[in-house]
Amino acid sequence: MSDLNAAQKSIGEALDAARAGEDKALAQQVRDLGAQAVRLLTGLWRLMRTHEPDNDAFENPTRDFALTLVRLIELLGPLHLVCVEGQVYINDVRIRIDDRTGGAANLEEELRAHHSGGLEFAQPLDDRSIRSLLHVLAGRPAEQHPLRALATRIREAELTTVTVNGLFRLRVSGEQTGPTPTRRDVVQTAERATGLVSEAWDNLAAGRTPNPLPVRRLVNDLVDSVARGEHILPDAAAGAGSAVAGHSLRVCSLSILIGAELGLPPAVLADLGVAAMFHDAGYGAREDGYAPPFERHAGAGACMLLRQRGFHPAKVKRLLVAFEHHDPMSRTPILLARIVHIADDFDTLSRNRSGGAFYSPALALELMSGAAGTLYDPGLLQLLINRIGKYPPGTLLRLRDGRTVVSVSGSRGQASFARPLCRVVITADGTPVLPGSPEQVEVDLALGGGVIEVIEPRGAPPP
Amino acid sequence: MDDTGPPVPEPAEAGEIRLGHTARGTAANDVVLALTRAARSFLLYDPSNMAIRQFLDMLRLAVEAYCTHHGELSLAVRPFELVAGGEVVYLDRDRERSLAFRLYRDGVRRMSLRADVPWLEVLKLLEVLSIRYIGVRQTEDDMVVLLWKAGFQHIEIEAVEGFVPDEEVDDFADPTATDAQTEAPPTHSGALAVDAPADFDLPAPELTLRRPVQHADLPDIWRDGLVAEDAMHHMPDMCLRLVDHMLRAVEDPSVPLSFSQILPQLREIRDFTLTDGQLPVVLEIIGRLAYLSLPPTHTVERDTLLTSFADARGLGRLIHSVPVGLRSTPPELVTLLQMVPGDHLQTLTEVMEQDHGEAGRRVLRTLVERYVVREGEHVVDCMLAASPAVACELLRALRYTSLPRAVDAVRLASGRNELDFELGALRVLEAAPISNGTTALLGAYVASGHAESRLWALTLLTRRAKPAAFPNLLERIRGLSARTVPTAEAVAYGEALAASDPAHAMEIFREWIRPKGLFAVLAAPILQVIAVSGLVHLPGDEAESLIKIASEKGGTDLQRHCTTCMVKRRRVARGAEQ
Known part of the structure; x- marks a missing residue:
């Protein structure tokens, strides 16, 4: 009976913890307002079939729909309404619609006629815009490419903040688009990640409650990719989105790499990834219209993250990372903050800026190595070094044969530590190689070829 | 652990249909029903309830039985049904109760338990399901994330992990469309992106020393130490x-x-x-x-927060976490109450009203004891207003700390007639020094509505042997109705009378057994039982002869009682001689 007692106690504690992590008020608000928005949208859509847009019958429901949109956007930021398999989701929250009113099924059916599965509202709409939108939606679907036609009509109606999406289907765990991830998959994931991170940042900056769940799902994907041994170095997303969102994504990926090398369990890797994604949240804040300076960004970041309600260990760690991710070793920052510190500084020193990167990734690593034990946890830094090698991805190398190559792989083991897989960027005769051209061949230095020098970027030295 | 509450698992309920046409289907139905009931039980009962333990046991047995005889259990999840091997093994159309509906709604589409699934994984699965059953929606985790975090090795879950564009009907991806037409749907809403300054996160760290890097293996012990840093x-x-x-x-x-x-x-x-x-x-x-x-x-906000560490909710949480085997009050708890302002006695009383198990009650009582010396009257006031169970605890605290205060509390609480409280009060009076005051209080409990209290009060009066008790006892006996007095109580009355005033008792017993006068009427049988019982303890030949007379005159029951008493009397006499 003792193991049953222990089980009972452990489940009881898990339930208590779950209750502590709940933000009942927020969830209820989203569900209530979401259900109201869907009901109003469906009702207005029907009404538009029988009335002209300027009919007085639209007055009240249009005003209510406008108000509901305002409140939802205040709460959640850009609104993603998705109808899929008889269910309606608003920003990933499933909305309970009374089936007797036919809300979910009706809306899905109406949208499906246009080959559409959902709408996005980037900003609230006024009365006139709502009527215009409904007029477009209630129009007869085009026989050829109805979705494209609908998008065109929405654009023509100058509804620039409304986006219409194609049909959706539910994605089941373990599902792959093909036998192996293709370049397109990687790019799509990178785009999805960038969009998601950018949106999370926008929401923080707009003073909304942080919603880590979508970011967490993305991070879980990244963790799974690492577990499968896939390449997740963030070069694909390097130039996408805002600078700060791109930085967050790269720091997140690097942090997960270090954590995985260390052997952290997947759940902790996920906490680490989400913490890394939000480590610089402070730069999303505004002080008199400007982003806070470096000295105050930790406090400002914590301030933004503190808007999320409900106790969760991951949130505590996330806040600690926001506070401690620049702390030297003498202040004994927590493990996750020490990891993010390394990833953060590596990216800061080596990322592309408008004036060029400060250092090549290889030199950034050597300089950081000089501060191991004082600024950085020496063991954790060594894990990064082991993983990305002497010439980390993105390092430009001049080879003995005169070609210039860029490193594209991390370390593939001790033997290839200083012999990465590279791609030619300048031929031996000095001709630049365009991406995708036949000359852009891969060179595996593990099979031969020597490095003469690391080419440093032309960017100004760090201030 | 608290074992109160309904101890018997609920039977199959309306809406839940027993299914399975094959042995495999029936066994699968057993597993699913056990899983449902166990998950739902956390909605109905406190996690420490005995009923939950029984549900867990049923679940374990059902899973073991299935896996032993049928191997892997693979359940396809439909909106209201669970299907195993093409056979519907669970059907419940009640949305609030249906396991299938909750799983489906949360995106689970298939769940497979391998034949060698360990019990711990089944429990983890139950934990995730229970969280959703109690209706908690965390801001950090949803069911899919929870299942992902569980890291199952022997349970496979196919779950919806969000939605993706349906590429089969991708209107935007028409290769024949013109550039303008193929404008892809934006992946981002187009809201204003955060525009941090170009020099964000600067100044960069000042790194002046350059050290060549090389591969170095790190010992496992070092890794383990670091991983442990993040332990819960x-x-x-x-x-x-x-x-x-x-x-x-x-x-x-x-x-x-x-x-x-x-x-x-x-x-x-x-x-x-x-x-x-x-x-x-x-x-x-x-x-x-x-x-x-x-x-x-x-x-003010800070002070309110400080106070809340020791308010009823805060202390309640703390006491709830007390380990079952804890015997003494943690000194930090005492310090906490000293550091935080507030009427802690009142709070402790409120917390006592919650159900915290024996260890929690013990800790609370010892905390209250600390207030008796300084705030004795306040403790008594709280006791008078508290529920029976808490009043008992407070009286117990008073008894351990200040017996005079406890006796005073018993006197003031004369109106409380709950059995547990009366027994607590009698414990106080048992420990209190003998006085007319305590004797009078004991006399009052002789009139209690609870036989247990009456018997104990009589026993205590017998032990005390105070003549002051005699008149009240006699008056009480005279008011007795024969039908309401069990023999044991009658015996106790007799012994109490004999002990409190032997001479006076002899007179009374004599009158009841051998009344004087020509037209004297025999006392009621119950009085004769009392008298015979009392005579056991009175010295002299007369006592013995009165017992014999009672035996001769009385009916069968009284005769049997007289024989018993005679034996007892002789044993008492032998004991006295020795």
Whole structure:
């Protein structure tokens, strides 16, 4: 009976913890307002079939729909309404619609006629815009490419903040688009990640409650990719989105790499990834219209993250990372903050800026190595070094044969530590190689070829 | 653990249909029903309830039985049904109760338990299902994330992980469309992106020393040490660190963080540390908060927060976390009450009203005992207003700490007639010095509505042998109705009379057994039983002869009682001689 007692106690504690992590008020608000928005949208859509847009019958429901949109956007930021398999989701929250009113099924059916599965509202709409939108939606679907036609009509109606999406289907765990991830998959994931991170940042900056769940799902994907041994170095997303969102994504990926090398369990890797994604949240804040300076960004970041309600260990760690991710070793920052510190500084020193990167990734690593034990946890830094090698991805190398190559792989083991897989960027005769051209061949230095020098970027030295 | 509450698992309920046409289907139905009931039970009962343990046991047996005889259990999840091997093994159309509906709604489409699934994984699955059953929606995790985090090795879950564009009907991806037409749907809403300054996160660290890098293997022991740093048992310390950071930031005028902004997080940390029983950390947090330098506008908020560490909710959480085997009160708990202002006695009484198990009650009682000396009257007032169970605890605390105060409380609580309280009061009177006052109180309990109290009061009066008790006893006996007095009580009455005033008792017994006068009427049989019982303890031949007379005159029952008493009397006499 003792193991049953222990089980009972452990489940009881898990339930208590779950209750502590709940933000009942927020969830209820989203569900209530979401259900109201869907009901109003469906009702207005029907009404538009029988009335002209300027009919007085639209007055009240249009005003209510406008108000509901305002409140939802205040709460959640850009609104993603998705109808899929008889269910309606608003920003990933499933909305309970009374089936007797036919809300979910009706809306899905109406949208499906246009080959559409959902709408996005980037900003609230006024009365006139709502009527215009409904007029477009209630129009007869085009026989050829109805979705494209609908998008065109929405654009023509100058509804620039409304986006219409194609049909959706539910994605089941373990599902792959093909036998192996293709370049397109990687790019799509990178785009999805960038969009998601950018949106999370926008929401923080707009003073909304942080919603880590979508970011967490993305991070879980990244963790799974690492577990499968896939390449997740963030070069694909390097130039996408805002600078700060791109930085967050790269720091997140690097942090997960270090954590995985260390052997952290997947759940902790996920906490680490989400913490890394939000480590610089402070730069999303505004002080008199400007982003806070470096000295105050930790406090400002914590301030933004503190808007999320409900106790969760991951949130505590996330806040600690926001506070401690620049702390030297003498202040004994927590493990996750020490990891993010390394990833953060590596990216800061080596990322592309408008004036060029400060250092090549290889030199950034050597300089950081000089501060191991004082600024950085020496063991954790060594894990990064082991993983990305002497010439980390993105390092430009001049080879003995005169070609210039860029490193594209991390370390593939001790033997290839200083012999990465590279791609030619300048031929031996000095001709630049365009991406995708036949000359852009891969060179595996593990099979031969020597490095003469690391080419440093032309960017100004760090201030 | 608290074992109160319905101890018997619910039978199959309406809406839940017993299914399965094959042996395999029936066994699968058993597993699913056991899983449903166990998950739902957390909605109905306190986690420590005995009923839940029984549900867990049923689940374990059902899973073991299935896996032993049928191997892997693979369940396809439909909106209201679970299907195993093409056979519907669960059907419940009630949305509130249906396991299938909840799984489907949360995105689970298939669930497979391998034949060698360990019990711990089944429990983890149950934990995730229970969280959804109790209707909690966390901001951090949804069911898919929880299932992902569980890291099952022997349970496979196919779950919906969000939605993706349906490429089969991708209107935007038509290769024949023109560039303008093929404009892809934006992946981002187009809202204004955050535009941090180009030099964000600068200045870069000053790194002047360049050290060549090389591969180096790191020992496992080092890795293990680092991984352990993030273990859950370090969470209280992490909370304390976070409190430190937040308070420092609040005190730093250059950081745009106010006390109001950190208050919700402080409350969450308070609840976590209290629930987790992390008293040293709680005290550290209180200490830091107490010395926090705040503008006057925020001191009220701070003081309210401080008080809340020891309010009924806070202390309730703390007491709930007390380990079952704890015998003594943690000194930190005493310190906590000393550090935090408030009417703690009143709070402790309120917390006592909650159900905290024996260990929790013991801790609460010992805490109350600390208040008896200084606030004895307040304790008595609380006792008078409290529920029977809590009143008993408070009386017990008074008895352990100040017997005169406890006797006084018993006197004041003469109107309380709950059995447990009366027994508690009698315990007080048993321990109290003999006096006319306590004797009178005992006399009052002889008239109690509870036989147990009456018997004990009579026993105590017998032990005390105070003549002052005699008149009241006699009056009480004369008012007795024969039908309401069990023999044991009658015996106790007799013994009490004999002990409190032997001479007077002899007179009375004589009158009841051998009444004087020509037209004397025999006393009621019950009085004769009382008399014979009392005579056992009275010295002299007359006592023995009166017992014989009673035996000769009485009916069969009285004769049997007289024989017993005679034997007893002789044994008592032998004992006295020895």
